[in-house]
Amino acid sequence: MTRLDEVDFHEKDRLPKKARAFLDEAAVVEVEKAVMTGLAADLEDGKIPLADFDRLYFGVEFCEERLPSNAELEEALAAAGAAGKPLTLVTPLALDPGIDAAAELIAALHSREPGAEVVANDYGVLHILLKDFPSMKATLGRVLARQKKDPRIQSIPDEKVKAYFSASVLDSPPFVDFIKRAGAARVEIDNLPHAAPVSPGLPVSLHFPYIFITTSRHCVGKKCAPCGDVHFLLRHSLLSAPIIFHRRSQFSVNTSLALAATGAFDRIVYHYRMPT
Amino acid sequence: MIKTAISVSDAREVKALAELGADEFYCGMNHPGHVFALNRREMPHGNVDGMDEMRAIIESAHELGRPVHVTFNKTFYTGAELDHAVELIGPLEELGVDSLIVSDVGLLETLRSRGTAARIHLSSVAAAMNSRAIAFHRRFGVARAILPRMGLDDVRRIRREHPDIELEVLALGWFCPNLDGICSFQHDLIGFDDEAYDREMLNNACLLEYDIEMVNDGDARADATYAAGIEERYSNVLVRMSAACEACHVFDLADMGVDVVKIVGRLLNPAQKTGCMKFMRTVVDMTAEHKSKPAFARAVKALFKESFGFDCGANCFLTRGRKRK
Numbered sequence: 336m337t338r339l340d341e342v343d344f345h346e347k348d349r350l351p352k353k354a355r356a357f358l359d360e361a362a363v364v365e366v367e368k369a370v371m372t373g374l375a376a377d378l379e380d381g382k383i384p385l386a387d388f389d390r391l392y393f394g395v396e397f398c399e400e401r402l403p404s405n406a407e408l409e410e411a412l413a414a415a416g417a418a419g420k421p422l423t424l425v426t427p428l429a430l431d432p433g434i435d436a437a438a439e440l441i442a443a444l445h446s447r448e449p450g451a452e453v454v455a456n457d458y459g460v461l462h463i464l465l466k467d468f469p470s471m472k473a474t475l476g477r478v479l480a481r482q483k484k485d486p487r488i489q490s491i492p493d494e495k496v497k498a499y500f501s502a503s504v505l506d507s508p509p510f511v512d513f514i515k516r517a518g519a520a521r522v523e524i525d526n527l528p529h530a531a532p533v534s535p536g537l538p539v540s541l542h543f544p545y546i547f548i549t550t551s552r553h554c555v556g557k558k559c560a561p562c563g564d565v566h567f568l569l570r571h572s573l574l575s576a577p578i579i580f581h582r583r584s585q586f587s588v589n590t591s592l593a594l595a596a597t598g599a600f601d602r603i604v605y606h607y608r609m610p611t
Numbered sequence: 612m613i614k615t616a617i618s619v620s621d622a623r624e625v626k627a628l629a630e631l632g633a634d635e636f637y638c639g640m641n642h643p644g645h646v647f648a649l650n651r652r653e654m655p656h657g658n659v660d661g662m663d664e665m666r667a668i669i670e671s672a673h674e675l676g677r678p679v680h681v682t683f684n685k686t687f688y689t690g691a692e693l694d695h696a697v698e699l700i701g702p703l704e705e706l707g708v709d710s711l712i713v714s715d716v717g718l719l720e721t722l723r724s725r726g727t728a729a730r731i732h733l734s735s736v737a738a739a740m741n742s743r744a745i746a747f748h749r750r751f752g753v754a755r756a757i758l759p760r761m762g763l764d765d766v767r768r769i770r771r772e773h774p775d776i777e778l779e780v781l782a783l784g785w786f787c788p789n790l791d792g793i794c795s796f797q798h799d800l801i802g803f804d805d806e807a808y809d810r811e812m813l814n815n816a817c818l819l820e821y822d823i824e825m826v827n828d829g830d831a832r833a834d835a836t837y838a839a840g841i842e843e844r845y846s847n848v849l850v851r852m853s854a855a856c857e858a859c860h861v862f863d864l865a866d867m868g869v870d871v872v873k874i875v876g877r878l879l880n881p882a883q884k885t886g887c888m889k890f891m892r893t894v895v896d897m898t899a900e901h902k903s904k905p906a907f908a909r910a911v912k913a914l915f916k917e918s919f920g921f922d923c924g925a926n927c928f929l930t931r932g933r934k935r936k
Contacts, residue, residue: 342826428793430761431741431768458716459743481687484795487812499647500797504687509724510717549794549816552760569821573811577824585789 342568342577357543357605358387364595367602369540371425373611375407378414383607385418392604394425394440395611396456396476397550397584399433402426405443412447421452428457428478428550438463445471454523455479465518472520474540477547480504480522484548486587487573488529497529505535523604526589532599540602541595545610550584566609581609613865613898615891616680616779617884618877620659622667628884629675632892636672637680637712639877640665640699647799649696650682651736657877662702669706678709684734685799686792687715697721704728712757713737714792719751730754735781738792740765742772755779757873759790760855760928763863770867777870783887784875786855786928788817855928858894858915859908865898890918 354370361368370383371392377383378391385391393411395401403411408424415422424444426437437460444451449470455461456476464473482503491497503524504510514522515537523540524533525547533539567580579586586609595603614634619625625636639650641658652658659665665681672679681703683696696718700711704727711729713719714736722731732755739745740759748756755777758766770778787794796816811819861872872895874887894911901907915923 428738428790429741430765431743434741434743457741457744458737458739458747459741459745462743462747478793482795483797483799485797485816487816488797491812496800499799502689504689504715504717506689507687507693507715507717508690509693509720510687510715513716513720547795549789549796551789553788566826568824568826570824571811571819571821573819578821 354383354388354605354607358384361592361595361603361605364592364603366595366600369423369602369604370607371604371610372607373401373403373425374608375403375410375414377607378411385414385420388420388605390421390423390602391415391418392423392425392454394454395427396425396454396478396547397427398554398582398611399427399429399436400554401611402429402433402436402440405440408440408443412444422448423452423454423474425454425476426456426460429459431459434459434463438467441468441471452521461517461519469518473518474521474523475514475519477523477525477542478550480524482524482527482530484525484527484546484587486546486548486576486578487571489575490573501527501529501531503530503533505533505539511535511537526591526594528589528591528594530594532594532597534599538601539599540604541600542604542606543592543595544588544590545579545586545606546589547610548578548585548587552583554582579609582611584610586610613861613869613895614871615874615888615895616871617874617888617891618657618879619668620657620877621664622671624881624884625668625671625677626675628888629672629677631885631888632895633677633888635678635680635871636668637682637873637877638665638668639682639684640703642695642699647692648685649688649692649699650684651686651798652877662706665703665708666706669708673707680710680712680732681708682712682734683718684712684714684736686736686795688718693717693721697725700727700729710755716751719748719753723751732757732777732779734792735759736792738790740790742769745769745773745776749773749776755870757781759792760786760857763860763867766864766869767867770869774868778868779871779873780857780860780864780869781875782857782861782864782872783891784855784873784879786875856915856923856926857928858891858911858923859904859927861894861911862898862901862904862907865895886918890914893918 367389369390369392370388373395445468452472454474454476456478483500488500521538526541526543568577570577616635616637617628617633619636619638639652639658641660642649669679708729710732712732712734714734731753733748733753735757738759739748740761745756757779800813912923
């Protein structure tokens with residue numbers, strides 16, 4: 336069976352297997368560098384060189400079943416604290432039980448760090464943050480900060496039609512005005528090859544290298560077993576690189592840092608493992 | 612009694628579907644002269660052509676005492692697209708449209724600040740799948756929440772936490788394998804231009820024939836049996852768009868006070884709409900005749916077979932409310 340790191344994505348780039356490779360390549364881009372994982376075990380034994388990043392993102396974006404426990408959050412806080420780095424809690428879109436669990440984690444984090452940053456990928460979590468935890472920095476995650484991410488877009492030869500797809504929800508003045516008035520502190524988007532730099536008047540993070548395209552409530556695994564490292568690659572003539580189907584979600588890949596280097600973003604969020 | 616909602620794309624359908632038992636109608640408008648759709652329906656025949664036809668639909672429906680809801684349910688609109696949407700909304704309000712079905716926060720905020728005579732229904736494309744997300748959207752004056760597909764426990768929780776908002780559940784029709792409102796595969800392009808893009812761009816990504824390869828990123832469990840099991844699940848469940856039926860749940864939905872069950876699909880042809888409407892009307896009527904869910908479900912399954920000519924198993928929407936482990 337092919338290994339994921341043997342697969343060719345855009346321009347023969349391979350996915351960086353180690354955080355060090357990302358740090359070396361991204362050194363020329365003068366922005367904050369955060370590393371993301373949802374597993375406390377990734378923070379043990381120096382697997383992630385946390386000291387060389389500026390921030391730790393801890394949590395999940397798409398699967399409420401994989402939300403860390405309070406104990407795991409404590410481990411992550413300890414690891415971040417030991418490295419002298421701030422922690423951002425990442426929460427997923429979810430049904431009510433998942434929102435309940437996310438609310439518990441947010442409350443636990445608030446009790447330790449009232450001004451901590453929390454990423455909301457569900458308007459239910461954003462509601463909780465704005466209403467019950469106004470001291471925390473509410474960040475709109477990439478599920479809410481919508482973009483047009485269909486990787487078939489790269490095959491469109493007409494530049495006007497292609498330009499249509501470069502827009503995001505941050506090109507909506509009523510949306511941006513509303514989230515600013517509501518109290519959002521930051522927005523997170525994907526590193527799309529066809530995206531234009533944005534300037535909504537809020538700090539914007541760029542996620543790297545996995546572009547989240549879609550997600551579902553069905554998991555490719557069986558009986559919700561621990562997330563393994565088996566993925567599907569979806570290939571089609573309209574795709575210049577395969578889509579990765581991992582558990583519930585589908586991703587494309589962009590390992591270029593060109594967008595990050597435009598000066599429109601103040602943070603790159605590097606995913607240590609496939610997002611969940 | 613719980614009500615039914617079905618799509619229309621021209622006025623001729625209104626009377627016929629009302630006679631079959633439709634209580635409410637929903638539709639979208641075509642957006643001529645633009646390369647993109649305003650309401651996630653790329654095919655012109657799924658939408659209403661022009662204000663004259665919309666006037667005829669609204670007048671016909673109102674004569675029969677039925678409301679008409681018009682959808683503006685793109686996941687997001689840019690500033691320019693919002694202007695296009697509002698250009699259409701103004702005349703619709705003058706025609707007396709009953710409700711606007713909206714998902715984008717930018718459009719919700721625009722309608723809230725500008726004011727509208729129409730009610731606001733929160734589209735299932737908003738992906739508000741929990742009670743706190745519904746609470747968030749209520750700040751925009753939402754009168755009804757159309758829920759994304761979810762299990763009964765989750766609907767029940769939302770009903771309990773929001774007893775004073777109307778709820779609409781998708782009960783029959785097209786089922787997106789992904790979370791429709793979260794999906795960023797393109798659903799926008801309309802028409803076809805050989806020079807601008809390949810025809811397959813117009814297809815929903817979930818209908819494409821992919822070449823599938825499994826890759827192992829170090830998983831020790833990845834033997835041939837595991838791979839085969841996942842691949843089957845992938846091809847049958849996860850990627851392909853299909854039809855899905857929740858008619859057996861109408862018993863519980865009625866009991867918990869859900870207001871409307873929706874037949875999904877603006878692209879259904881007239882024969883499909885007739886068949887689905889007859890089926891769903893009978894299902895709703897049966898909620899008054901049966902006292903137990905098992906007996907109701909048996910009757911619904913038999914009705915499905917009689918109505919559509921095949922067993923409902925392959926079209927059964929089985930998701931149940933998930934409990935956190």
